[in-house]
Amino acid sequence: MSNNTIITIGRQYGSAGREIGQILAKELGINYYDKELLKKAAKESGLCEELFENHDEKPSNSFLYSLVMDTYSLGYSSSAFIDMPLNHKIFLAQFDAIKKIAEQESCIIVGRCADYALADYKNCMNVFVHANLEDRIKRIAFKHNLTDAKAKELILKTDKSRASYYNYYSSKKWGDTTSYHLSLDSSLVGVEGSVKIIKEYLEFMKKDTPHI
Template structure:
């Protein structure tokens, strides 16, 4: 096992649960909200600010960063006068890159597939789900009125899509941007994991040929 696995997911699709169980099965680290805490500690920026800006766009900084157009000082360091929200995105970007350097892992969301797109051992999954099943999962996990659940899901997915589309040159949820797209409503959590493990095995075997 040598792959770095990223999981993009629709809200309520079980993407986090699937990612955590996959990581446990494979015996590799798992990162979701944990990534924000790490970025906060490494950068010295308050963790609440990472949570506030989590998968919500405010500018095109991350795209500029990936494209190599971010502002630097004369000695090559990131400009200390950079706005705070830019620093937050940079810290998260660097944390994702540092995590990948440590070896196989599972990273959920936060444009990790795009940040790591040049890594040789990257495998990108997208998890979707049917509205009824997503609504049921959300109502079980969040204190929200039943008649507002569907709107909550729609707005959260819209926010995630806007974040991803704005900071990358790809479209969130578009099949060609991922190795494999899975509808967890049809496979179930365990079925999704089984498919992902099979794909990882196939891809790694083909890479060895």
């Protein structure tokens, strides 16, 4: 297992989690993975990138988790993987890509159950970013040129999808503070404040876990 420093960021939609991750990565001088993770997973698995985008952080009642994990160590060329339903393949490829990235470099990974995929990595810091609904509506309405009503609808739908996806695959609960090392209210501390707090918390973790 590598000694790279890994920060995973779970986030409510519209909480600025992505922006916080990007700024943090730049200040720490490490790579940032969000949609980039989909490209890497698609390339390594041989599956179409568009498939990953269409299924990104979306739950499916057809998933058979135990089948996916039993097949994890067999690789993409195994008959079990070839015969596996599409949704299984996509989750497995992302799971694999996250682990490979963590072994290769220090980085920030946003969403996609990264904290669960790296649960055995002591050098991994898990963060969750949330914000009050009013602030998130303003952010999403402005960003996508939507009415407040449409922005709220999109936020609730996206959060529900992310929560279902996360809760299904992990043994934890999306957004529950006990599932993360650090939970931040970006409405209260802002983007820059969130970045500063994460960096300071990381330094405390390094003191207790020197190899981080």
